[in-house]
Amino acid sequence: MVRVPAGAGVAEFFISRTEVTWDLFDVYMLRLDTSKPNAEADAIARPSEPYGAPDYGWGHAGFPAMSIAAGSAQSFCRWLSAKTGRTYRLPTDAEWSHAAMLASRREGGAKVSIDEVSWHGGNANARTHPVGTRPPDALGLSDLFGNVAEWVSTGPDSYTTRGGSYRELASALSPSTRADQDASWNERDPQLPKSRWWLSDGPFVGFRVVSVK
Numbered sequence: 001m002v003r004v005p006a007g008a009g010v011a012e013f014f015i016s017r018t019e020v021t022w023d024l025f026d027v028y029m030l031r032l033d034t035s036k037p038n039a040e041a042d043a044i045a046r047p048s049e050p051y052g053a054p055d056y057g058w059g060h061a062g063f064p065a066m067s068i069a070a071g072s073a074q075s076f077c078r079w080l081s082a083k084t085g086r087t088y089r090l091p092t093d094a095e096w097s098h099a100a101m102l103a104s105r106r107e108g109g110a111k112v113s114i115d116e117v118s119w120h121g122g123n124a125n126a127r128t129h130p131v132g133t134r135p136p137d138a139l140g141l142s143d144l145f146g147n148v149a150e151w152v153s154t155g156p157d158s159y160t161t162r163g164g165s166y167r168e169l170a171s172a173l174s175p176s177t178r179a180d181q182d183a184s185w186n187e188r189d190p191q192l193p194k195s196r197w198w199l200s201d202g203p204f205v206g207f208r209v210v211s212v213k
Helices: 022-029 070-084 093-103
Strands: 002-004 013-015 149-155 158-162
Touching: 002 093, 013 093, 022 070, 093 149, 093 158
Parallel strands: none
Antiparallel strands: 002 013, 149 158
């Protein structure tokens, strides 16, 4: 976790150095933290069987968890909080924006090269890459811009994604980059209503977590 000092109307908080990886998400999803992986009773809800391979076969260990719906990311945060005794959650929109502004300027005011620190449409070959394989930004975070777009909360049960993904060119990635979910992100999901856990057509969406202490 990296400390983000107070500013821009938000209090100090801590943000994960990388996007949440499959290594950690699998523990939650596959119930690897329990001796009864098939037990029906569970205090924290866990994802249902995904529609297709959520990692698209691009890579798993060390790669960012992707195709993650906002509800799934929120449930993961509740699970992680219960397991560790420390409160984790999605960043708010204001917190992510504040971190991104600090991440985009090095000491002395020099702008960070988004092309250098991100996996984007010009270098990612239309897929995700292992976290932490591009140089860190000015805050010491990896992949805040590019790789997978990251869920943030904009209000009670309201979410958007920030930072862009491997799909956008470096010139389109900045502290202001955002995208709201639309129907195309879950077009192939056969469930009605659509899954609260997975985005069948959203391999460009993941998340990172924050904590306030």
